[in-house]
Amino acid sequence: MPNASRTRTLLENSPFFQAAGAAAMTEVLRASFTQILPRGARLFEQGDEPDFLHMLLEGSVGLQAQVEGSGSTMVELFGAGEVFLAAAVVLRLPYLATAVALTEVRVLMIPADAFREGVSRSHDLCKATTQLLARHWRLMVDQVVDVKLRTAEDRVARFLAHRVSEEAGTGNAAMPEPRAAIAARLGMTPETLSRALATLEQKGKLRRSATGALVADRTALSK
Amino acid sequence: MPNASRTRTLLENSPFFQAAGAAAMTEVLRASFTQILPRGARLFEQGDEPDFLHMLLEGSVGLQAQVEGSGSTMVELFGAGEVFLAAAVVLRLPYLATAVALTEVRVLMIPADAFREGVSRSHDLCKATTQLLARHWRLMVDQVVDVKLRTAEDRVARFLAHRVSEEAGTGNAAMPEPRAAIAARLGMTPETLSRALATLEQKGKLRRSATGALVADRTALSK
DNA sequence: CAGGACGATTGATCCTGATCAAGCAAGACG
DNA sequence: CGTCTTGCTTGATCAGGATCAATCGTCCTG
Structure with missing residues (x-):
């Protein structure tokens, strides 16, 4: 299957796309493009202003946070189909972490402006974002519980x-x-x-x- | 200052209220009521279906997660002015944690149905919710970094x-x-x-x- | 094919923070 | 007013996982 149509399938089956609806998504996707990056590449750096919302089409990306003098950790791993760092984009606040490609990745780059505008215009897209963030919050809760309580x-x-x-x-x-x-x-x-x-x-x-x-x-x- | 007007002030100054706008909020607040609970009371239990969104007007509430056989932790602490567990309400999924009053608390109880309906009807309220969730996600990221990296x-x-x-x-x-x-x-x-x-x-x-x-x-x- | 280079595994030791166990202060109550 | 409870602090010991260090296997490259 060629990349273009595989992208479409993956996109349309992703929970985020489903929730937002095709109408709102096509609008946002007009400004977007895909990129292929080798293992080790950085999609953005901790402290950067967010210019893009990312959707991973293939491969694996890690969110790496570094702390002055205490090394760094992986805050979260994202796999194909996941949309990430909506939080920074929504809040227009610098990223808290660096995104590193852990394998070769194919990633959909959604310009932050287009996304924010989409959220402003489309109520459905806004609701989808709310669900996305809610899910991601719960993942972090799970992780906190894991780290604090389990061996x-x-x-x-x-x-x-x-x-x-x-x-x-x-x-x-x-x-x-x-x-x-x-x-x-x-x-x-x-x-x-x-x-x-x-x-x-x-x-x-x-x-x-x-x-x-x-x-x-x-x-x-x-x- | 009597409770009623203090409540109003606190509410109107909260970031969530500000972002949602008075119009959308009054609608949602119509169905809400406040409650006073003693230290140690539980607002809800891990595993419960969410019936309310909570806004803390006074005091301190802790989100306690328990794991079979490994004890329990405090996932997050909330202070006055904070709106919590929007994630569970939005997703209609059982709470991941129990909310415990750590001091005497005064809390605004917003029926989950009314809130979800508000989010569906009001685009502004929906946007406010994404900002709330985005902020809360970042708090959890901070905590993960803290626990993993710092002494x-x-x-x-x-x-x-x-x-x-x-x-x-x-x-x-x-x-x-x-x-x-x-x-x-x-x-x-x-x-x-x-x-x-x-x-x-x-x-x-x-x-x-x-x-x-x-x-x-x-x-x-x-x- | 030899020589690195890098990532994963295995081994030995150390250290942060948990656990177990007393003390101590302050409020609750007969 | 004594005693009981509850929460915080302090002390002694223990253990899970980090760190330091060596080895191994695989891939890459000259």
Whole structure:
């Protein structure tokens, strides 16, 4: 399938597009364009004024926050179909984090002005934005609970279980992004992540396929 | 000042009310009422279907999330003027956390139906909601960064600095909520909070007034 | 094919903050 | 007015995960 039509399918099936409705979206999309970036590229930097709202069409992007003198973490990972950093765009406030391409990515760039105008003009688009932000808020709540309450091994198990449930069918947990990024998202070092994976494998909750991909027993993982 | 008019003032000055505009708000407020609850009361429970959007008029409320077998944390603290749990109301999804009154509170109860209808009818109210959610998302991002990257003592210092800056004028950091709640919000035990406060005091970044209230040197705290 | 370079894994040790356990101050109540 | 409760503080010990360090495997490149 060529890129153009795959983009359209992905777009139209995304929850955000669904909620906003085709009418409002085509308007906003008129000003948008797609871009392909290699692993390691930065979509924007912490502190920048937001010029674009992004929708990830393919690949994986990490939101990396750095703190003077204390290193950096991955605040969130986004996969294909996700629209991100609506918060900064809506508030016209500098990004709190840098967006890094963790794999090669194809990303739809929606100019911030066009988006804000769309939100102003279209009530449906505004409502869709509200739902998007509400969902994202809840994801962050989940993460806070995870980091504060669960052990490193638990967090890894839950992360894998979540990945498995996204990958409909096969009990396969894809981890296309570098270990260091996943570890940072989970609030641990790569060493700890590695050990947790080893432990889970040893407990039989996980095994490696011939290709090295992780195959998980979902029911075993969630407990 | 009697409660009724104080309520009106607080309401009209809140960022949410400002953004939504008086017209849309009066409509929504028609169905609302205020309630006074003692410390320890629960406004709603984790898992409940949201029946109300809440606006805190006085006092302090904590969002407490509990995890089977791993205890519970305070995900967020809300003070007077804050509107909370718009996310659950917007999505019609069960609350992820329990709301506990950490002091005696006066709270405006906005029926979820009335609010959702208001958002559907009024584009301004919808825009105000996106701004509210965007702000709340950023608060959670801040917290994730804090918990993952900073030491307990740093988090306490930053928390105090923030409280001081809210308390315009006097370098006074109010802590009306129980220590255990603050500690949980900061991702530590009450013991660790206590020790951190002692250390900051000893470093001269903090002192106690005659009444026992904490007085902080803001510039010293932030570094 | 040798030589790096980089990411993941494994091993040894250390440190922050949790846990367990007393003390202590202040209000509640018979 | 004593005692009981509750919340905060202080002390001693423990453990989960970080850090430091070495090894391994894979890919890249000359």
